[in-house]
Amino acid sequence: MSELVLPAWVLDAVLLFTVLEFVALGLRYQLTRRGLNWVELSLGLAPGFLLMLAFRVSEPNSLHGPSLACLAFAGLVHMADFYRRFSRRPVDAGAK
Numbered sequence: 618m619s620e621l622v623l624p625a626w627v628l629d630a631v632l633l634f635t636v637l638e639f640v641a642l643g644l645r646y647q648l649t650r651r652g653l654n655w656v657e658l659s660l661g662l663a664p665g666f667l668l669m670l671a672f673r674v675s676e677p678n679s680l681h682g683p684s685l686a687c688l689a690f691a692g693l694v695h696m697a698d699f700y701r702r703f704s705r706r707p708v709d710a711g712a713k
Contacts (some may be wrong), residue, residue: 628673635666660698667691 623636639662647654653661 625673630668632666632669632673635662635669638662660694660701664691664695664698667694 639658642652643655643658646654646658657689667687668691670679671684671691674687
C-alpha cells in the first residue's frame with residue numbers, strides 16, 4: 618500500500634487560507650451585518666485551525682508540548698462553541 622506524502626507547504630497553505638477566510642468573513646459581517654460575527658467565527662473556525670496547527674507542529678510518531686496544547690485548546694474552544702449554541706436556544710417541547 619502506498620502512502621500519500623505531501624510537502625509541509627500544503628498544510629501551511631491551508632492554514633493561511635483559513636486565516637484569510639476568517640478575516641474575509643469577519644469583515645463581511647462588519648460591513649453588511651450578514652453572516653457570523655467575530656465571536657461566532659472564532660468559535661467555529663478555531664478548533665479546526667488548532668487541530669491543523671497541532672498536526673503541523675507534531676513530530677512523526679510523537680506528540681510534544683505545542684501539539685498537545687493545540688489539541689487541548691481545540692477541545693476547549695469546541696466545547697465552548699457547543700455550550701454557547703445550545704444554552705441560548707429554547708428547548709422545543711414538541712408542541713403542535
